[in-house]
Amino acid sequence: MKTIKPFCLALLSLFIITACNVEELQSGQSLLETDNLTLKSSIKKSLPFKASFTVWRAEAPGSQTCDAGSFSETMVMKGNGEMTHLGELQGLFMRFCTAPTPEVFFPVNYSFIETGKFVAANGDELHCVIESGQIWPYTGNNPKYQLHFNDEILFIGGTGRFKGASGWAKTNAYVHPGTTDNEGEDPFYTDFFIEEGELIIVPGSASEK
Structure with missing residues (x-):
């Protein structure tokens, strides 16, 4: 009996120590997983961005009142095309206010009054805004264009x-x-040929095609 009691105590002690070690190991694994998720979310990846798309008027100019200082009329645009990391666009949307400066007709100032949206083929959306832009006369050789702008879109x-x-x-x-x-054989439209840009995403959140 005296031999059995110390044996039982030793066995109980071993069980307690083993249980503590397992709990510590599981806790360590949980902390490691949390650290990995935190690290992953803190790392961002820069991807080159290019696009080619066309937009048309979705509403008549001035269908809504602008509240952006001297801007006098709204423009709502929709369209289609292609973008790197989005593929063939399912849709896009832009709403902005525009008006000429009081001194001269050009430049024409404009600014987004609502977040723009580029909708990828699978429905994912990339949101954007143009905080301030200017439209100028086109000086190239293509007879179908009369105006040009090259402002910064922010994602x-x-x-x-x-x-x-x-x-x-x-x-x-x-x-x-x-x-x-915006009807008939010669509608209003704007062609975008984006060759300069950068899309920054969390790893795994965007394709790399």
Whole structure:
């Protein structure tokens, strides 16, 4: 009996020590996983950004009142095209205010009054804004264009794999005024040929094609 009692005490002590070690190991693994997630979310990846798309009027100019200082009329645009990391666009949306400066007709100042959206083929959205831009006369050789602007688009998050995205791009856009009612064979439209830009995403949140 005296031999059995010390044996039982030793066995109980071993069990307690083993249980503590397992608990410490599990706690250590949990902390490691948390640290890995924190590290992953803190690392961002920079990707080159290019795009080619066209927008048309979605509403008649001036359909809403602007509250942006001297800006006098709204413009709402929709369109389609392609972008790196988004593929063929399912849709896009831009709403901004525009008006000429009081001194001369050019430049025409404009500013987004609502977050713009680029919708990827799978429905993920990349959000953007142009804080301040200017439209100038086109001086190239293409007869279909009359105006040009090359302002900075800022990426400000999105949905899906673009959640938390940031970055910038230069518009490099060319305007064909067309008819004022945006109907018929010669509608108003703007072509964008973006060759300069950067999309910053959390690893794994955007494709790298």
